[in-house]
Amino acid sequence: MDNEELKYCYKYPHPSVTTDCVIFGFDGTRLNVLLVQRGVEPFKCCWALPGGFLRMDEDAATGALRELREETGLEGAYIRQFHTFTAPRRDPRERVITIAYYALVRMQEVRGGDDAADARWFPLDDVPQLAFDHDQILRRAEKALREQIHFEPVGFELLPEKFTVKQLQNLYEAILSVRFDRRNFYNKMMHFEILERTADRVNPSNKKEAFLFRFNEEKYAELKQKGFRLEF
Amino acid sequence: MDNEELKYCYKYPHPSVTTDCVIFGFDGTRLNVLLVQRGVEPFKCCWALPGGFLRMDEDAATGALRELREETGLEGAYIRQFHTFTAPRRDPRERVITIAYYALVRMQEVRGGDDAADARWFPLDDVPQLAFDHDQILRRAEKALREQIHFEPVGFELLPEKFTVKQLQNLYEAILSVRFDRRNFYNKMMHFEILERTADRVNPSNKKEAFLFRFNEEKYAELKQKGFRLEF
DNA sequence: TCAAAAGTGTTCGCTATACACCCATGG
DNA sequence: CCATGGGTGTATAGCGAACACTTTTGA
Secondary structure (H helix, E strand, O other), X not given: OOHHHOOEEXXXXXXXXXXXXXXXXXXOOOEEEEEEEOOOOOOOOOEEOOEEEOOOOOOHHHHHHHHHHHHHOOOOOEEEEEEEEOOOOOOOOOOEEEEEEEEEOOHHHOOOOOOOOOEEEEEHHHOOOEOOOHHHHHHHHHHHHHHHOOOOOHHHHHOOOOEOHHHHHXXXXXXXXXXXXXXXXXXXXXXXXXXXXXXXXXXXXXXXXXXXXXXXXXXHHHHHHOOOOOOO | OOHHHOOEEEOOOOOEEEEEXXXXXXXXXXXXXXXXEOOOOOOOOOEEOOXXXXXXXXXXXXHHHHHHHHHHOOOOOEEEEEEEEOOOOOOOOOOEEEEEEEEEOOHHHOOOOOOOOOEEEEEHHHOOOEOOOHHHHHHHHHHHHHHHOOOOOHHHHHOOOOEOHHHHHHHHHHHHOOOOOXXXXXXXXXXXXXXXXXXXXXXXXXXXXXXEEEEOHHHHHHHHHOOOOOOO
């Protein structure tokens, strides 16, 4: 390395700081995660979470959103910081601290997610070997999402604007790894009154047409005010 | 500053990384937090959360435990990472990233917590002005603790080994800012069977003697296995 | 006309809540 | 003997899990 280039000097050693992003998407049945293939050593050609170094003038959330935009073309997606990874030797080159976020995006709106050579969606139960400690980061992101969904209706970030109750149920089942009775789930959602029925219908399989619903944020905010919690 | 001392050089600027610790204690009625008075500028004499720079050979949890030990003398207390603070100008001197933990300790066991000149317990609703963005860190720690207590029986870390049901109720009420019916809380706890009654009794006020209980971890682990969750 | 999926309603058991009651203790 | 707080029991309402029934559509 060229010594001329090492112009940032400190009295004590400083770690590098990166933001990595676990980007979740939902295909109607399963949860997916967007991975990129590394082009350089170490772990060259290995799949990894998108991420990069934090710039000195941006906070971590801004950095995560920047990474997300670069990878998916999406602006202002829902992101949430869930853990910071600090094991001293997690990167073989140097000490790296990684502030990890997860992002909830609509797969349909992601550009280049499946045609770009270096980025691909993987179902959560079929993820390849990952670089560094990214498998741990991914598992922890799943756990954090599972816990968050007990307090906030984040699932809607993963669905298109209009969706069927069946799709919503599939999503909750995928995140929580449980099964609900179709009719009880339907009734419960109707009872909450946080879904707004649109005039549109859709025919997902070739059977009876299903109504499309929209998430009613105002109604939810109102209920939340009164101490309501979305439980599962 | 002496240039000779600046021997750690990098191609790109690196932030400093610290771990700060929100140390919670419970006095039987209210939640308290342990603060230290700063001896140096900036914010000299201001109260602040204990913390310090992360060493290059330790991970963040180890660093937080080290800070905790230095401040309270406690070994192996319960700690949990809850957020990393990254605003570019949160420290006026240089860019500092702070990985924040909260710790749950028994106030009785803390050495130097109230006689040391530079460290003191403050009730959560009577905290003085804090240095840097430590008020935000504190508020966020409270929120994280509130949410965690829905999933794990962390409250017991704050109580002495033996405690009355009344004390346990006070703790839950303090953390969640709610009121429970005394008798329902008692029945519910007895029904869970995660409290083990000891032979000892105590006379907190000068009225009837109350049984002392102990948290039964085995029983809890067993119930948790079966999908049980401690709800409030 | 049959299978599959959507939408609606009903029953039953559990649990959270509200609250009554007795006991022990100190003043 | 009375006020205060601890320990136990009970009734009721509401919610969740299980499940029956009807409707719509494509093959």
